[in-house]
Amino acid sequence: MDKIKSFPKKQLPNKTQRHKLFGSVQPGPRTKPSEKKEMADLQNTKKDFLFDLDEVGIENVKHPIAVTSSLVPNEQTTIGTFKFSSSIDKASKGTNMSRFTEQLQSYYQKGFTVDLLTLKTFTKDLADRLKQSDAEVEVSFPWFYERKGPQSNLPGMNHADITLNVKYDDVKGYTIQASLASLITTLCPCSKEISEYSAHNQRGLVKMTVSLADDFDERLLDWKETLLEAAESNASSRLHPVLKRPDEKMVTEQAYENPRFVEDMVRLVAADIYEMPFVTKFSVKCRNEESIHMHDAIASVTYDKLQNEMNEG
Numbered sequence: 001m002d003k004i005k006s007f008p009k010k011q012l013p014n015k016t017q018r019h020k021l022f023g024s025v026q027p028g029p030r031t032k033p034s035e036k037k038e039m040a041d042l043q044n045t046k047k048d049f050l051f052d053l054d055e056v057g058i059e060n061v062k063h064p065i066a067v068t069s070s071l072v073p074n075e076q077t078t079i080g081t082f083k084f085s086s087s088i089d090k091a092s093k094g095t096n097m098s099r100f101t102e103q104l105q106s107y108y109q110k111g112f113t114v115d116l117l118t119l120k121t122f123t124k125d126l127a128d129r130l131k132q133s134d135a136e137v138e139v140s141f142p143w144f145y146e147r148k149g150p151q152s153n154l155p156g157m158n159h160a161d162i163t164l165n166v167k168y169d170d171v172k173g174y175t176i177q178a179s180l181a182s183l184i185t186t187l188c189p190c191s192k193e194i195s196e197y198s199a200h201n202q203r204g205l206v207k208m209t210v211s212l213a214d215d216f217d218e219r220l221l222d223w224k225e226t227l228l229e230a231a232e233s234n235a236s237s238r239l240h241p242v243l244k245r246p247d248e249k250m251v252t253e254q255a256y257e258n259p260r261f262v263e264d265m266v267r268l269v270a271a272d273i274y275e276m277p278f279v280t281k282f283s284v285k286c287r288n289e290e291s292i293h294m295h296d297a298i299a300s301v302t303y304d305k306l307q308n309e310m311n312e313g
């Protein structure tokens, strides 16, 4: 403590002098207006700018968000990474980018809970604010849920990665896509079959992306818990933050009793999602971080229920 008190020992130039030393200069003459109403508004120039743009906006916007959940904790604050955009036609030079974050701040001040209904309102409001006929909002965040050891019942926190994508269009209405990526254990069926004892296993990442039906109401069913269950209940075993020895024995034996190839994983999860009435289209991907290779094993499936029914019927 005394040593710290004896600092600083060197007499440094003051901060203004230091900035000058490192190249800061006095402001030059100011010739352009500083009042907003007198400033040039290049973004709003109207001319033929050759091409309509599919999307223009901002991405990688980090912001605190509130999320509700059917699993404990039922309410949480997490960090959302947003992308906001809209299309613009060739008659407009640019969009008004400040309006994206302006709207985010105004929702935040009113208590922004990231659920599907609020995101739908947000996206339509954004289109109106931008004076465009469409808008798109995408937000990704880690969603936390409590998980207990299967035998000890000791709790801890797991998480899955979520992405929600909402598109609004004056003519087409809303399109909503939800993704959940979760880690699971898979034990190799081939290894189990051919070996005298043991079987190699791996940590797999299952990513499910679903298009939600127009009338889906997440107040009646938490899609996050439902998709998480689709991934975990079809895996060799689940991941847990706290495992005592009796828990470890259980998950080890459970994995041995439920061997899965990467192909098995995506097909079994696809079957569960196929049976979810609120999903119209989906994709399932699985990537297994192999423990006997330096590379990963992958598989994926995409399915459009309406399209397939039309082709089959």
Ligand SMILES: Nc1nc2c(ncn2[C@@H]2O[C@H](COP(=O)(O)OP(=O)(O)OP(=O)(O)O)[C@@H](O)[C@H]2O)c(=O)[nH]1
Binding pocket: 036, 041, 043, 094, 095, 096, 097, 098, 099
């Ligand atoms: N359109 C466009 N804007 C950019 C680009 N790069 C930066 N900007 C942003 O333009 C912002 C100005 O935002 P605007 O929303 O057009 O500002 P404004 O016209 O004063 O806002 P309004 O009063 O809502 O019309 C700056 O803060 C920059 O972030 C770009 O490549 N294209």
